Amino acid sequence: MRWHMLADPAGMKQVMLDRLANYPKSEIMKRMLRPAIGNSLFNAEGADWKWQRQAVAPVFTHRNVMALAPAMTATAERTCERLKGCGRAELVSQMMTATFDVICDVALSGREHFDSETFAQAIVGYFRTAGRASLLDFLGFPAWFPRPGELLAASSVHTMHSMVAAAIEARRKQAASPADDLLAHMLEAQDPETGQRMSPEELVFNMQFFIVAGHETTALALSWALYLLANAPEEQDKARAQARGVLGGRPAGPADLAALPLVRQVLEEAMRLYPPVGLLARRVVAQDELCGRLMQPNDILFLPIWALHRHQLLWERPDEFLPARFDAATGAPRHKYQYLPFGAGPRVCVGADFAMMQAQILLATLLQQIRFQPSTPSPHPVMMMTVRPEPGVFLTISAA
Ligand code: HEM
Numbered sequence: 001m002r003w004h005m006l007a008d009p010a011g012m013k014q015v016m017l018d019r020l021a022n023y024p025k026s027e028i029m030k031r032m033l034r035p036a037i038g039n040s041l042f043n044a045e046g047a048d049w050k051w052q053r054q055a056v057a058p059v060f061t062h063r064n065v066m067a068l069a070p071a072m073t074a075t076a077e078r079t080c081e082r083l084k085g086c087g088r089a090e091l092v093s094q095m096m097t098a099t100f101d102v103i104c105d106v107a108l109s110g111r112e113h114f115d116s117e118t119f120a121q122a123i124v125g126y127f128r129t130a131g132r133a134s135l136l137d138f139l140g141f142p143a144w145f146p147r148p149g150e151l152l153a154a155s156s157v158h159t160m161h162s163m164v165a166a167a168i169e170a171r172r173k174q175a176a177s178p179a180d181d182l183l184a185h186m187l188e189a190q191d192p193e194t195g196q197r198m199s200p201e202e203l204v205f206n207m208q209f210f211i212v213a214g215h216e217t218t219a220l221a222l223s224w225a226l227y228l229l230a231n232a233p234e235e236q237d238k239a240r241a242q243a244r245g246v247l248g249g250r251p252a253g254p255a256d257l258a259a260l261p262l263v264r265q266v267l268e269e270a271m272r273l274y275p276p277v278g279l280l281a282r283r284v285v286a287q288d289e290l291c292g293r294l295m296q297p298n299d300i301l302f303l304p305i306w307a308l309h310r311h312q313l314l315w316e317r318p319d320e321f322l323p324a325r326f327d328a329a330t331g332a333p334r335h336k337y338q339y340l341p342f343g344a345g346p347r348v349c350v351g352a353d354f355a356m357m358q359a360q361i362l363l364a365t366l367l368q369q370i371r372f373q374p375s376t377p378s379p380h381p382v383m384m385m386t387v388r389p390e391p392g393v394f395l396t397i398s399a400a
Pocket residue numbers: 025041042043053210213214215217218221275276277280281340341342343344346347348349350351352354355
């Protein structure tokens with residue numbers, strides 16, 4: 001098998017936009033995700049992808065995301081209260097709890113069928129086992145050939161799927177559902193070609209993906225941002241001063257965000273240094289030339305977002321935490337495909353606005369009231385589908 005690593009903005013554009021059909025998602029990633037999310041939106045291709053994307057898009061329009069903001073503000077307030085009494089805390093689990101609450105609201109209008117701790121443990125269990133690429137993948141072994149960890153992963157999948165299935169079942173039993181959530185849209189969705197609706201299995205797979213993708217990545221972005229701020233007190237003070245000036249003690253809402261550019265810049269810079277999705281993979285369909293190299297059918301193409309974001313030829317002082325580089329007025333200009341935390345082109349993350357709004361509301365609300373300082377142990381990044389800080393983000397917490 002031949003494989004390539006691409007970390008060039010123009011090449012990224014060719015793969016993600018100009019010649020998208022020639023570079024579908026690779027079987028390696030799909031195989032890792034399939035036990036948990038089947039052939040749902042994230043894994044699907046062609047017409048199968050298109051109708052599923054159209055079905056969920058309305059939930060993520062700007063208007064609908066704005067309507068979700070009160071749930072985000074309420075969660076930010078609760079998280080702030082919880083943290084204030086901590087002294088020292090592990091922030092990844094705190095951020096996961098916060099974002100999990102919000103995605104359950106969006107997806108299912110509540111989380112009565114979910115125990116967040118059990119669900120969170122099952123996600124980590126899955127990532128640690130099936131969520132790792134195996135040498136067998138790189139040697140081109142077929143998908144049916146068992147990979148190490150697959151059996152262990154089955155129990156995590158069962159735990160997650162049974163909670164999701166219970167929530168769907170409860171909704172089906174309701175005579176008329178007034179909910180305008182993701183599940184309601186998926187129950188209504190119809191393939192325009194075949195007229196088919198999602199099967200019970202497709203529904204579970206899609207909801208499962210949204211619940212995991214909808215909170216895990218945002219929580220990681222926030223955790224890395226807090227870790228970086230704890231180690232850059234002057235950046236933390238600047239962002240806090242702006243948050244205080246704008247919010248005057250109350251929690252942040254969507255109308256405040258335009259006046260809080262520093263909070264946005266901190267998150268953008270945190271996702272540059274620690275992109276929650278650090279690596280994407282594609283397959284080559286037909287022969288093509290990419291950055292002067294010949295791509296042959298069935299070659300594997302890795303898109304290491306991590307490397308792109310720290311590329312020495314693209315960024316000044318690439319390994320330093322400098323939020324001001326994202327200042328639209330003074331930051332250095334950059335290629336549109338040089339910074340890709342949410343991917344790009346037609347397969348760009350459908351939840352990007354939602355994630356950014358939630359992260360900004362949470363971070364502004366927390367910074368206003370809490371000072372974060374480093375504690376031990378320090379985290380190091382580990383890539384297990386997502387870029388996780390291991391063994392966690394431990395910080396000292398005091399009133400600001
Ligand atoms: C900071 C948070 C997030 C990050 C960094 C992130 C990152 C990404 C990336 C890089 C992709 C493209 C994958 C590829 O091209 O192979 C993607 C796709 C996707 N994301 Fe996100 N995501 C985040 C939050 C969310 C949220 C909150 C949701 C939903 C509630 C979501 C739902 C999706 C979906 C459905 C896709 C597949 C879109 C498609 O293929 O049409 N993501 N995400």
